[in-house]
Amino acid sequence: MKTNEKAAYLQHLYEELWMNLAEEEDRFKEYGLSSTVEVLLTTVIRMEKPTSSQLAKKLSITKSAVSQMISKLEEDGFIIKLADPDDKRIQRIGLGHKGEAYARDLEQYDSYVYNLFANSLSDEELTHTAQSFEKILRNLHQKADA
Numbered sequence: 417m418k419t420n421e422k423a424a425y426l427q428h429l430y431e432e433l434w435m436n437l438a439e440e441e442d443r444f445k446e447y448g449l450s451s452t453v454e455v456l457l458t459t460v461i462r463m464e465k466p467t468s469s470q471l472a473k474k475l476s477i478t479k480s481a482v483s484q485m486i487s488k489l490e491e492d493g494f495i496i497k498l499a500d501p502d503d504k505r506i507q508r509i510g511l512g513h514k515g516e517a518y519a520r521d522l523e524q525y526d527s528y529v530y531n532l533f534a535n536s537l538s539d540e541e542l543t544h545t546a547q548s549f550e551k552i553l554r555n556l557h558q559k560a561d562a
Contacts, residue, residue, distance in 0.1 A: 437529070440525055440528050440529075441525065443521050443524075443525070444518070444521060444525075447494075447514070447518055449494075452485070453485050453488065453489065455475065456471060456475065456482065456485045456486075456489070457489060457494055457495070457515065457518060458522060459471060459474055459475060460495060460509050460510075460511070460515070461511065461515070461518070461519045461522060465498060465508040465509060465510050466508065466509055467500075467506060467507065467508055467509070468482045468483060468486060468507070468509065471486075471509070476560070486509060489512075489515070490512070492514060493512045493513055493514040493515075494511070494512050494514045494515040494518065495509050495510065495511060495512050495515050496509075496510050496511070496512045496515075497509060497510075498510045533545075
């Protein structure tokens with residue numbers, strides 16, 4: 417099989433995997449969030465009480481865009497603003513009641529994907545797959561930075 421045929425086949429397999437994972441991701445539709453806002457909320461969960469500036473830097477978006485999304489998420493009960501315990505001038509972003517429910521669903525989804533990888537691939541295959549994903553991500557980041 418030629419390189420372009422292998423790449424096309426890999427793209428086909430990726431799409432099939434994505435479509436199967438989409439069924440697992442359906443649990444997130446009930447929250448009614450746009451994909452951009454979901455990315456921000458997931459980042460809040462992963463970073464554990466970040467500041468708006470940290471979110472903007474992590475997501476490579478403006479502080480204004482982060483502020484708009486935070487306002488929407490706060491209004492809808494997904495997040496709350498918290499005073500930093502060490503510096504009261506700094507506001508951190510924590511989870512509201514809907515955000516905690518979203519985090520529980522995200523944990524279940526993460527567990528599903530983890531088990532899918534752990535139960536499907538050998539240790540060597542996991543290492544090789546991780547290296548391949550890292551290489552693809554580096555390429556994406558280089559294109560984004562260009």
